Amino acid sequence: MPNLVYLSLGSNLGDRKSHLEDAIRRLKVLGNIQKISSLYETEPVEFTDQPWFLNCALAFETSSPPAQLMQQLLEIEKGMGRERVQKKGPRIIDIDILLFGEEVVKTHELTIPHPAMHQRRFVLVSMAQIARTATHPVLKKTIQQLLHELPKGQIVKRFEGEFATDLTDSHRSDSTK
Secondary structure: EEEEEEEEEOOOOOOOOHHHHHHHHHOOOOOEEEEOOOOOEEEOOOOOOOOOEEEEEEEEEEEEEEEHHHHHHHHHHHOOOOOOOOOOOOOOOOEEEEEEEEEEEOOOOEEEEOOOHHHHHHHHHHHHHHHHHOOOOOOEEEEEEEEOOOOOOEEEEEEEOOOHHHHOOOHHHHHHH
């Protein structure tokens, strides 16, 4: 039975939009994409001396268990040329598991829900667009509540460019409910 997973994608090197589109096409092989948020341009967090990111979130159905999905995501990143040179540094692509159904996973290799998602405006803004009422299984709050409670800070602005049409047919969420 497929699991509903929420992923965050980001890129801040080269043609950021094309990198995100490439990653989404590769994800289609692993499962069924349910919704894709708009693109958001965001200032970097933690290591701030780097280019701004282009981010989005997506709802994704997969039959893979969490650890296997994480390995598959790492393979996509590696296949796209990601090199892990500097922690939180510039990258062609970054794919994070935010939520995996109601599961809570805490191993040396993987933590779900993503340990910093509730502190990152760029994650919560894009998640609120596609899953406003999804609940953080540890904090027991909806994405909308977490976003509302977030202090002012990080700049997140909607990016004017649209995804390629082969990614958006029946998957794009223009809803901001």
